[in-house]
Amino acid sequence: MTLFLPIAHMDVNLLLILAFGLSIGLLSALTGVGGGFLLTPLLMMIGIPPVVAVGTTPALIAGSAAAGSYTHWRLGNLDLRLGLALLAGSLSTAIGSIFVIRVLQQGGHFDTVVAFTYIAILGTVGTITLVESTRSMLGVSAAGAAQASAAGGPSGWLPGQMDFKVAQQRMSLLLPLLLGAIIGVLNAFGMGGGFLAVPAMIYLLRVPTKVAIGTSLLLMVATSSVVTVMQADVNRAVDPFLALTLIIGSAAGAQWGARLTSVLPAERLRLILAVILLAVAAKFVIGLVTTPASLYGLAGVGS
Amino acid sequence: MSTWQRLLLGPLVFGIGLCSIPAHANPAMVLAVRHHQLGITTGFTGVKEFLFGNTVQAGDIVVRVTSTNGPAALSRKEQVGPFWLNGGEVHVAKVPQLIYLLSNRPLADIASRAELKRYGLTFRSNLASIPTDTRLAPGGDNLRKVFARLKENDGLYRKIAGDVRIHDGTLFSATIPLPAAVPIGTYRVDTFEFRNGKMIAQQTGSFRVHEVGFERWVSRAAVHDSGAFGVLFTLLAVALGLGLSVSLRPRPRQPALATTGGASAAALGSARGIAPQMPFRSGLLKPDGTALSSRLARSARNCADIFPAAGLAQGGDIEGAVQLMEQSGQQKQA
Numbered sequence: 001m002t003l004f005l006p007i008a009h010m011d012v013n014l015l016l017i018l019a020f021g022l023s024i025g026l027l028s029a030l031t032g033v034g035g036g037f038l039l040t041p042l043l044m045m046i047g048i049p050p051v052v053a054v055g056t057t058p059a060l061i062a063g064s065a066a067a068g069s070y071t072h073w074r075l076g077n078l079d080l081r082l083g084l085a086l087l088a089g090s091l092s093t094a095i096g097s098i099f100v101i102r103v104l105q106q107g108g109h110f111d112t113v114v115a116f117t118y119i120a121i122l123g124t125v126g127t128i129t130l131v132e133s134t135r136s137m138l139g140v141s142a143a144g145a146a147q148a149s150a151a152g153g154p155s156g157w158l159p160g161q162m163d164f165k166v167a168q169q170r171m172s173l174l175l176p177l178l179l180g181a182i183i184g185v186l187n188a189f190g191m192g193g194g195f196l197a198v199p200a201m202i203y204l205l206r207v208p209t210k211v212a213i214g215t216s217l218l219l220m221v222a223t224s225s226v227v228t229v230m231q232a233d234v235n236r237a238v239d240p241f242l243a244l245t246l247i248i249g250s251a252a253g254a255q256w257g258a259r260l261t262s263v264l265p266a267e268r269l270r271l272i273l274a275v276i277l278l279a280v281a282a283k284f285v286i287g288l289v290t291t292p293a294s295l296y297g298l299a300g301v302g303s
Numbered sequence: 304m305s306t307w308q309r310l311l312l313g314p315l316v317f318g319i320g321l322c323s324i325p326a327h328a329n330p331a332m333v334l335a336v337r338h339h340q341l342g343i344t345t346g347f348t349g350v351k352e353f354l355f356g357n358t359v360q361a362g363d364i365v366v367r368v369t370s371t372n373g374p375a376a377l378s379r380k381e382q383v384g385p386f387w388l389n390g391g392e393v394h395v396a397k398v399p400q401l402i403y404l405l406s407n408r409p410l411a412d413i414a415s416r417a418e419l420k421r422y423g424l425t426f427r428s429n430l431a432s433i434p435t436d437t438r439l440a441p442g443g444d445n446l447r448k449v450f451a452r453l454k455e456n457d458g459l460y461r462k463i464a465g466d467v468r469i470h471d472g473t474l475f476s477a478t479i480p481l482p483a484a485v486p487i488g489t490y491r492v493d494t495f496e497f498r499n500g501k502m503i504a505q506q507t508g509s510f511r512v513h514e515v516g517f518e519r520w521v522s523r524a525a526v527h528d529s530g531a532f533g534v535l536f537t538l539l540a541v542a543l544g545l546g547l548s549v550s551l552r553p554r555p556r557q558p559a560l561a562t563t564g565g566a567s568a569a570a571l572g573s574a575r576g577i578a579p580q581m582p583f584r585s586g587l588l589k590p591d592g593t594a595l596s597s598r599l600a601r602s603a604r605n606c607a608d609i610f611p612a613a614g615l616a617q618g619g620d621i622e623g624a625v626q627l628m629e630q631s632g633q634q635k636q637a
Contacts, residue, residue: 063544232533
């Protein structure tokens with residue numbers, strides 16, 4: 001079963017791509033982590049050009065987060081004002097990042113920047129998850145940690161104080177703008193960003209959990225959609241066949257995972273996730289540190 | 304080759320070949336390509352092109368297949384601290400994206416290197432646009448040689464000895480095994496006949512590789528109307544994601560919780576354990592499914608109030624709970 005990808009201009013095994021989508025969907029259903037940051041490295045490992053891998057992942061995120069955000073919108077778990085503030089931040093940096101990617105790609109530094117970004121993000125998230133899941137397996141309550149970090153809270157001295165009704169918070173507009181800005185960069189680099197947006201909203205902005213998740217999903221759909229449109233237009237980096245195959249696989253994986261969640265213990269799943277994250281980060285480190293077999297390489301030339 | 308084969312192949316070669324002979328060409332050789340157009344479809348894994356030819360006298364045949372020239376870049380890695388990073392790139396404006404050198408026996412046995420070079424029958428003789436300035440290659444490497452080696456690794460530059468078959472002295476045929484990553488464009492086929500190491504006849508043909516059907520439509524849209532393509536494709540992706548999550552929704556005997564969303568914070572919380580105790584009854588829903596959403600919303604919020612300290616993944620469970628309730632609603636309706 002072969003699929004010829006028009007943008008990556010290569011043939012791939014259709015079943016392998018479906019399996020990738022399935023694993024990402026399964027992972028996101030089991031652990032609640034989106035998985036965009038795992039998909040991009042996986043695609044690069046099978047020879048998809050990094051710029052196409054990074055450009056196509058947001059299409060999958062847009063597709064898979066759409067279902068979740070629709071559910072939360074129906075439930076009323078959505079602070080539209082907070083969402084718009086986050087979105088304003090994320091869109092400005094995401095759109096900027098698309099042009100940065102273009103410049104990096106033309107200068108030949110894109111792969112290096114991607115490698116370092118992924119090492120930093122995957123290493124950090126992997127370590128936090130590892131520590132947290134080990135602690136909860138050992139019986140230490142996560143609630144204690146939550147209260148400790150919530151003590152900081154949003155500061156009242158910042159300008160632009162505003163009421164967010166659904167989120168039941170009054171905070172400076174600058175906080176969601178700043179958080180959105182960070183998410184925007186992550187999203188443009190193919191990492192989604194929901195894994196950071198949700199804990200940041202809960203612990204730093206003190207938004208109720210359900211509202212944080214609902215608002216984050218809306219942020220993911222909107223940001224990923226704009227990033228996909230921009231990547232397709234500016235960098236021609238979105239491979240439609242690749243993205244649709246991944247969305248189909250991931251939808252199936254999410255449903256399969258949904259049946260497994262009641263059977264598998266959550267702590268162990270998150271421990272496995274932590275190990276996967278750290279392994280991918282380690283692979284990037286090894287790739288950067290080992291002496292290359294050939295000092296030279298053929299670099300992609302944008303059309 | 305038997306007589307009947309010769310009788311069959313000869314006129315065929317002349318028949319096709321005569322049509323495509325340029326006015327200036329040497330009539331000592333006739334050449335025909337089997338397919339003038341090769342199409343890339345959605346299941347494309349590469350394609351074979353066939354050549355047929357006829358010469359006046361027996362000799363060695365060398366076929367050079369070259370793609371249209373395109374830009375290329377050669378990057379060089381440098382060690383910065385413990386890391387190997389991209390140290391710089393050499394950009395070349397025009398270089399063949401594919402070069403195949405096919406022959407009936409190893410090129411070194413057919414003619415001297417100088418003679419082969421003269422007719423562009425080595426890789427490097429086709430790479431004149433790559434600078435040989437050693438400042439670009441600190442190790443003193445020959446960039447043309449490096450480039451050809453990398454292209455050989457990718458299977459886009461190849462030497463295939465024995466791929467040209469000579470049938471009965473003056474008739475020959477060749478198979479060109481083009482890979483899946485074959486660049487799109489017009490290909491030039493130059494055929495040379497050598498006798499005792501000297502070139503005695505030459506002929507040129509061509510064929511085109513292009514995308515066809517759906518593949519062509521998609522690829523043209525993505526390149527030429529990239530803005531409209533981006534918008535429409537993103538809408539399609541979102542619609543597909545939504546549609547699949549609704550249509551694939553399982554109806555298990557044992558209700559399960561799910562997060563269909565791309566992101567939540569279950570990584571930092573633990574609420575999966577509460578699943579069996581969730582107080583949902585399908586009785587919360589009207590059998591006909593009306594007023595489903597408001598009822599769903601209310602009962603899910605109640606649920607969240609019942610489990611206030613469930614941890615970060617609580618929201619994910621609410622989402623799952625909705626699915627659960629919808630499933631039981633669907634089951635009841637069905």
